[in-house]
Amino acid sequence: MSITLWKPETDIVLHQALGKCAEECAELSQALARCLIQGFHEAEPVTHKLNRTHLFEEVADFKAALRWLFDVLDEPFKGESERERRKFDGFKHWQKMLESDQADRAEASE
Incomplete structure (x- = not known):
């Protein structure tokens, strides 16, 4: 150590x-x-x-x-720094994925 x-x-x-x-x-x-x-x-x-x-x-x-x-x-x-922009863009991409998944689940439960 x-x-x-x-x-x-x-x-x-x-x-x-x-x-x-x-x-x-x-x-x-x-x-x-x-x-x-x-x-x-x-x-x-x-x-x-x-x-x-x-x-x-x-x-x-x-x-x-x-x-x-x-x-x-x-x-x-x-x-905003370049790192912040990349991180924010990643969060927005993830948000779209979450929204798409939520819509798919709602559609499947109908």
Whole structure:
């Protein structure tokens, strides 16, 4: 086994920007899970906040943390990268496959 010396990030601003981005990512993950478990159009049982509202708030918080991280890293946010375009195109292709499969299943059940 090879053990290496790991040390925390020493740049306090970068450390905090990375931490905040991770925290917001986790909160977004929780909001996504709630939408899956309870339904996107449903409301949180105690606060009655719509799950969709909570999700979009967490998306905004994550985007803000990500923009701050890019700023701290002196990597100006340049909009959509080639990787993002390829990933999005892949998701849209998958969406078409899912929709086609759903239509085929609906047709088969008639």
